[in-house]
Amino acid sequence: xxxxxxxxxxxxxxxxxxxxxxxxxxxxxxxxxxxxxxxxxxxxxxxxxxxxxxxxxxxxxxxxxxxxxxxxxxxxxxxxxxxxxxxxxxxxxxxxxxxxxxxxx
Numbered sequence: 001x002x003x004x005x006x007x008x009x010x011x012x013x014x015x016x017x018x019x020x021x022x023x024x025x026x027x028x029x030x031x032x033x034x035x036x037x038x039x040x041x042x043x044x045x046x047x048x049x050x051x052x053x054x055x056x057x058x059x060x061x062x063x064x065x066x067x068x069x070x071x072x073x074x075x076x077x078x079x080x081x082x083x084x085x086x087x088x089x090x091x092x093x094x095x096x097x098x099x100x101x102x103x104x105x
Contacts, residue, residue: 004029005061006092008085012078014063022064027085030093034058043071056085 005028013023038044038054053074060069077085 006088008088010063010077010081011084012081014066014073014077014081016066020064022066025063026061027059027088027092028061030055030059030089052082052086052089056082056089059089060085 005026008025008027010023010025013021015021034055038051038058041050041054043050044054050071053071056074057069057071060074063069063073066073074082
């Protein structure tokens with residue numbers, strides 16, 4: 001059986017408006033729909049750098065005791081936590097590996 005969800009612990013953590021720190025979370029594998037929807041998001045169309053924010057808000061299924069993960073939550077992360085999550089996304093989704101297509105070489 002393929003693993004589709006992975007646990008993580010942020011190095012810093014997201015601090016909510018009550019001062020509570022959220023570090024433990026779960027990230028699921030991305031789907032093609034996640035990437036298509038993120039690419040079509042208005043904020044991404046005007047600023048392609050925002051793509052990782054939208055994507056992470058779709059694939060992070062849990063972060064501490066937060067009920068919902070939104071782009072606004074991702075925006076509030078410390079840079080080191082954002083880097084950690086981007087690296088994790090790339091690792092679990094094997095981003096960057098070449099895929100050999102049958103009939104092409």
